[in-house]
Structure formats: structure tokens, C-alpha cells
Amino acid sequence: MFFIKNREVVLPGQELGEGVGAGDNCFMEGAKVFSAVQGLVGVDKNRNAVKVIPLVGSYTPHERDVIIGVVEDTFMERYYLNIRSAYEGVLDEGGNKARDRGGGRGRNDYRRPVEKYELGDILSVKVASVNEVNECVLTGPYKLEGGMIMEISPKKVPRVIGKNKSMITALREKTGCRVVVGQNGWAWVKGKNADLVAGAIRKIEEEAHISGLTDRIGQMLDA
Incomplete structure (x- = not known):
């Protein structure tokens, strides 16, 4: 049973549900699930689980971002x-x-x-x-509206977007998903292949320093 709604903003220690799975930034006490941080709730009813995306970070804003x-x-x-x-x-x-x-x-x-x-x-x-x-x-x-939001390092945003928007264009065209990447390190993804896009973005973050990344991401999305 969930005690909150999807995309609700919650506080540290707030009870989120009972008898459900605890995802990122959550902890359990018995069968109850609580938020470990202030953040935005993500409810996955198909998996009967909940996670929280932190609303705290290290982004420094600049004009026109x-x-x-x-x-x-x-x-x-x-x-x-x-x-x-x-x-x-x-x-x-x-x-x-x-x-x-x-x-x-x-x-x-x-x-x-x-x-x-x-x-x-x-x-x-x-x-x-x-x-x-x-x-x-x-x-x-x-x-x-709808979709999912994920957190990435603001320093990795240029790599996720790619030179001349090459990487984000590939993510969109090869998956059919809508993808928006903010320069503050939040990315929004909507579409039936959202999990594939999320996995690709995580791979970009982890392997940003390794050459040939664009080709590897292309192969991953084509598989």
C-alpha cells in the first residue's frame, strides 16, 4: 500500500508505504518504507516499489541555461x-x-x-x-507531463547531450522517447523505451572518459 502519490514532494523520514519495495533513497523499518531524503517520489505500481529522487544538488545557475x-x-x-x-x-x-x-x-x-x-x-x-x-x-x-525524472552529474550533462546534440539526438531517434536534459543535472524521459534510455544515460555517465562511447551507445540502443 502506498501512502503518497507519484511525483509528490516528501521530507526525510516521511512514511511512503507499507508492504512495498524500497528503491533509491528509501529505507525500511519492518514492512514500512520511509524516505531518506527530501525529494520527488517515483511510484512504480507494476513493480510495487517506490523511490525518491533527491531535490538537493550542487548546480550553479548561469544566465541562458x-x-x-x-x-x-x-x-x-x-x-x-x-x-x-x-x-x-x-x-x-x-x-x-x-x-x-x-x-x-x-x-x-x-x-x-x-x-x-x-x-x-x-x-x-x-x-x-x-x-x-x-x-x-x-x-x-x-x-x-508523465514520464520519469532521473539525476545525473551536472558535469556530465555536455557528454549526455553530445557534440552538436549528437548523443541526445541518438537517444531520441533510436528509442522513440522524448528526452529532455537540463543543465542542472536532471533528465526527463517519456516513452515505452524509457528504461533503455535511462540505462544508456547511466552508461554515458560511467564511461564518459573512455573513447568510442558514441559507438557503444549506438550498439546498445540498436541491440
């Missing part, structure tokens, strides 16, 4: 996102109307209708600026 964040609070038309950083991600009403996420020399290239978000929603956003009080101002939100 495209990242993935989780809504953890809202107040007066402002959304506060956990961006796996000591910096707080802030999305206000102006940013929610969507600003430039491509070129445009900093101008607003397009606008989307203002959306409303719930706690635990996963968003792809762009860093507009970082101010002197450690607030990271965000813009251009795009909601990522």
Missing part, C-alpha cells in the same frame, strides 16, 4: 522551483507568459498563455538572470 525544476511552493502569482541548487528558482507571472528561449537577442520571441501549476509539477525553464540574493529568475516554462 535551460534546466529542469520542480514546483515546491507558490505565492502571489510566483512559483518557487527546486532546481537542484543552493539558489532558489523563481518563476513570476511575467516569466510565466514565456520569454525568449532561443535567439532573439534577448527579446521576447513568443508568448504562451499564462499557465497554472501545482506542487510537484516538473517544468523545463530557462535561466533569465541570477541576482545578488541568490534568486535564480526563470522564464519560458514548459510543463513536462
